[in-house]
Amino acid sequence: MYKIAVVGDYDSIYGFATLGLDTFPVTAPKEAGEKLNQLAGNGYGIIYITEVLAAEIRQEIEKYQDQVMPAIILIPGVNGNTGEGIENVKKSVEQAVGSDILFSNN
């Protein structure tokens, strides 16, 4: 049985608590990295993290890239969308195909 975590600044994530997801408001990158490691080892299957915060702790996130669990998924925060999430999808196309042939025109 896995749990779902949402990590980010409080304003972006407090709504998720009502749905029954576990929210962890953090803003400092260092703290976020520690939180991430702690959550990953604690039976969380999906960790949603705001794009702004994810950009600060990219190294920590990449550690979990080739593991099946947890899935670390970027979500836009309350301050808007940085495009990082879309960028990551494009990156995986690039990694697989060699160049971004699917979404390069939008």
Next chain:
Amino acid sequence: MASTQVNPTRMELTKLKKKLVTATKGHKLLKDKRDELMRQFMDLVRENMALRQKVEAGILSANKNFVIARAGMSEEILNTALMAPKQEVYLEGSKKNVMSVDVPVFEYKTRTADDNDIYSYGFAFTSGDLDDAVKSLADILPDMLRLAECEKACQLMAAEIEKTRRRVNALEHVIIPETRKNIKYITMKLDENERSTQIRLMKVKDMMLEEAHHYKERGY
């Protein structure tokens, strides 16, 4: 390749021939694997992109709703309203094997079946905007879970495709040509040795005949 010293022996030749057969077979299999992975990846990544756009738009509008909700009520009341969530989401995670890549499959269950349990507050002190905000967030939750599944699968498959592609290329452009070259080198060398042995034997025979019959002295 002559640079990587090979012994021009029959044993080495047999070994190399076997290696070539295995490499060719492996190359074919890996190529098939890569093509199939690529096909599935393409479908998946398209879905991934569509879901992501949908989820991002959904979260943005939900966030907007929350901002509006917050504007209409005091901080304390909002915090109290959201303090003790009623609903809980449990995630059932398993793995599915797609062309030797383990991808996660998520199924989720909510603690209670009632859709209205997402509202963890009495309606007396909160604004209707908050209800809307919570509802809009709840509506995109299934998509968010599907997105997690899809995006993780895409990442894992992309890594696997890259690996497979490298293997295919290494086999196709390095190992197979090199083995062919070595086989050719050994066959040539063995042929050459055989010829030289033959010539040597003929020469020796000549010399022995000369010794026995002294053709040269008799003027032949």
